[in-house]
Amino acid sequence: MATAVAAAAVALIALLAYGVASQSKDTSIDDAVAEGERPSAPVSTLPALGRDDEGSLDDYRGEVVVLNFWASWCPPCVEELPLLERTQSRIEGQGATVLGVNYKDLPEDALGFVRRFELSFPSLRDRDGEYAESFAATAFPETFLIDRRGRIAATRRGPVTRAWLDETLPPLLAEPR
Amino acid sequence: MRLLAATLLLVLALTAGATAAEPRASLPDIEDEVMCVQCGTPLSLSRAAVAERERAFIRREIARGKSKQEIKDALVDRFGPSVLALPEDEGFGLAAYLVPVLAALLALVAVIVAARRWRRPARDSEARPALDPADARRLERELAAYDRERSGVDPAGSG
Numbered sequence: 638m639a640t641a642v643a644a645a646a647v648a649l650i651a652l653l654a655y656g657v658a659s660q661s662k663d664t665s666i667d668d669a670v671a672e673g674e675r676p677s678a679p680v681s682t683l684p685a686l687g688r689d690d691e692g693s694l695d696d697y698r699g700e701v702v703v704l705n706f707w708a709s710w711c712p713p714c715v716e717e718l719p720l721l722e723r724t725q726s727r728i729e730g731q732g733a734t735v736l737g738v739n740y741k742d743l744p745e746d747a748l749g750f751v752r753r754f755e756l757s758f759p760s761l762r763d764r765d766g767e768y769a770e771s772f773a774a775t776a777f778p779e780t781f782l783i784d785r786r787g788r789i790a791a792t793r794r795g796p797v798t799r800a801w802l803d804e805t806l807p808p809l810l811a812e813p814r
Numbered sequence: 815m816r817l818l819a820a821t822l823l824l825v826l827a828l829t830a831g832a833t834a835a836e837p838r839a840s841l842p843d844i845e846d847e848v849m850c851v852q853c854g855t856p857l858s859l860s861r862a863a864v865a866e867r868e869r870a871f872i873r874r875e876i877a878r879g880k881s882k883q884e885i886k887d888a889l890v891d892r893f894g895p896s897v898l899a900l901p902e903d904e905g906f907g908l909a910a911y912l913v914p915v916l917a918a919l920l921a922l923v924a925v926i927v928a929a930r931r932w933r934r935p936a937r938d939s940e941a942r943p944a945l946d947p948a949d950a951r952r953l954e955r956e957l958a959a960y961d962r963e964r965s966g967v968d969p970a971g972s973g
Binding site for chain 1: 862863864866868871893894895896
C-alpha cells in the first residue's frame with residue numbers, strides 16, 4: 638500500500654512538473670536572434686485568407702518576408718495595418734513582401750479589415766493558433782523578419798514601428814538573392 | 815384514403831419528434847460548451863474582445879436559424895477543434911482524461927486494501943489457539959469473583 642501511495646505521489650509530482658514546463662514560455666527564438674544567430678523559421682501550410690487555396694512561408698523562399706501575426710479583435714494589430722500596407726508598397730519591388738498571418742480570427746471579420754484598409758499583402762489563416770505557437774507568439778501583434786533563406790533575422794514582440802522597420806529591413810534587402 | 819391519412823400522421827409525428835429532439839439554439843447554452851479562443855476560458859466567463867466577436871457570430875448564426883450543433887460545427891470550421899470546451903487529447907491536456915481514471919483506480923485499490931484489513935482481526939481471533947483447560951477454569955473463577963465483588967460494591971456505590 639505504501640509503495641502504491643509513493644508511486645501515485647511521484648506520478649502526480651511528475652505530472653505537475655510537466656505541466657509547469659509545458660506552460661512556460663519558449664524563448665529559444667529570441668535567445669538565438671539576440672546572439673546574432675538566424676534560426677530556421679517554422680513552416681506550415683495554412684489556408685489563405687479570402688481565397689480557396691493554401692500557402693506557406695516556403696512559397697516566399699528567396700524573398701525577404703515581413704511575417705506579421707494579426708487579428709481583427711486586437712486593436713494594436715489593427716492600428717499597425719496601415720504601416721504594414723505602406724511597407725508592402727515600399728518593398729514589393731525589391732524581392733520582399735509582407736505576409737500576414739491572421740490569428741484565431743473569424744475570416745468574415747478579418748476580411749472586413751482587409752477591405753477597410755485596402756490591404757494588398759497576402760494573409761494566411763492560423764485558425765487554431767498552432768503556427769503562432771511555433772514562433773512562441775503570445776503578445777499580439779508580433780512580427781518576424783525572415784531572410785531570403787527562410788531564417789528568422791529579427792523579432793518584434795508587440796507593435797512594429799517605422800523606426801524598427803527602417804533599422805532592420807534595409808540590411809536584409811541588401812543581402813544577395 | 816386511410817393509407818394517405820396514416821402516412822400524413824406518421825410524417826407529422828416524425829416531424830414533431832425531430833423538433834422536440836433539437837430545440838432552438840440559444841447563446842447561453844452554446845456559450846457553456848465553447849471556449850474563448852484566446853483566453854483559454856469558457857466563452858461564458860470571458861469578456862475579452864475576441865469573446866465578444868465569437869458571441870456576435872453565434873447570435874448571427876442563431877438569427878439565421880442554425881441549430882446548436884451547426885453553430886458549433888461552424889465555430890470548429892473557423893477556429894479548429896480547440897474551440898470546443900473539451901480538454902485536448904494530447905500533451906498536458908491528456909492529464910484531464912487520465913488523472914480521474916488513475917484516481918478512481920487508486921481509490922478502488924485503497925477500498926480493497928482497507929476492506930481486507932478490516933476483515934483480518936476477525937480471522938485472527940478464529941485462528942487463535944483454544945485456552946488451556948486449567949487457564950479457562952482460573953479465568954472463570956476470577957470473572958465470578960469479579961462479578962461478586964461488583965455486585966457487593968454497586969448497591970453501596972449507587973446508594
